[in-house]
Amino acid sequence: MKKHSLIALILISVLSGLANAASLQARPKLIAGTKPQVHQVSSQKVETIKGLPVKRLPGSIIPIDGLDDLIAKSDLIVIGKTDKSVAEARSIIGRDREGFIATAVSEVPFKVSKVFKGDLTLKEISLGQQAAVVPENWKSYIRVFDEYTPLEPGKKYVLFLRKGIATGEGLYFPTGVMYGKYNVDGGDAREDAAFDDPTFKAIKKVVKDRFKE
Numbered sequence: 001m002k003k004h005s006l007i008a009l010i011l012i013s014v015l016s017g018l019a020n021a022a023s024l025q026a027r028p029k030l031i032a033g034t035k036p037q038v039h040q041v042s043s044q045k046v047e048t049i050k051g052l053p054v055k056r057l058p059g060s061i062i063p064i065d066g067l068d069d070l071i072a073k074s075d076l077i078v079i080g081k082t083d084k085s086v087a088e089a090r091s092i093i094g095r096d097r098e099g100f101i102a103t104a105v106s107e108v109p110f111k112v113s114k115v116f117k118g119d120l121t122l123k124e125i126s127l128g129q130q131a132a133v134v135p136e137n138w139k140s141y142i143r144v145f146d147e148y149t150p151l152e153p154g155k156k157y158v159l160f161l162r163k164g165i166a167t168g169e170g171l172y173f174p175t176g177v178m179y180g181k182y183n184v185d186g187g188d189a190r191e192d193a194a195f196d197d198p199t200f201k202a203i204k205k206v207v208k209d210r211f212k213e
Contacts (some may be wrong), residue, residue, distance in 0.1 A: 049150065050087035052133065053141045061146070064179040067203045074160040074175045076118035079184070079213055081157070082127065084108045086142060086150035091132040104143045106132040107171055108151065110159070114213050127151070128164050128171030147195040148178050155187035158211045182207045 047054040064070050071077065086106050094103035110127040130145035144150070151157060160180040161172035174180025178195045182204045192201075 049142050055141050056144050059146045061177050064176045070160050075163050076161040077116040078112045079114050079158045080112040082108045082110045082151050083153050085153050086131050104132040104134050126171050128173040149190045149194045152188045156185040158182045158207050184208050
């Protein structure tokens with residue numbers, strides 16, 4: 001075979017190999033035993049509370065390391081009920097210099113039936129929640145921090161609370177946000193569904209047995 005013919009055959013083989021490699025790279029990578037994923041539009045219903053749409057704000061909190069840590073970090077521990085939903089509560093909205101919402105909390109009255117830590121004479125407190133009705137463009141929605149769920153009126157809760165600082169001064173807020181509120185009569189189905197956290201579940205189990213009226 002002539003030298004020029006041999007070189008031509010080598011070039012054709014190299015180019016063919018490069019074309020096959022490019023074709024393989026263009027194909028979606030598949031893992032053995034799996035099927036290509038198809039993106040589908042979610043059919044999940046929009047979350048609402050009392051008919052108002054809910055918008056959740058991602059955030060971070062100081063982690064809670066079990067029940068003893070939660071008790072130590074709380075100024076007040078009580079059991080009781082509220083008669084107002086977040087939709088009926090007083091909203092406290094804080095805005096920045098440009099007029100955008102910086103903070104949004106609500107205030108509800110919480111009737112105390114027993115105090116486990118703090119002032120034993122308390123019968124009612126002003127509870128602050130990281131959730132509030134926010135007006136926007138002639139409509140309203142409920143802005144909620146992360147996986148927190150506002151208290152349901154008439155349902156019984158054990159609350160681990162801290163005194164409000166800066167925003168909502170004079171109010172008590174749940175310690176660690178989601179970790180500071182536990183429905184103990186089984187009437188709040190949203191709570192467990194929204195916050196599927198092992199530490200929360202473990203604390204709640206002990207709270208229901210230990211903190212009773």
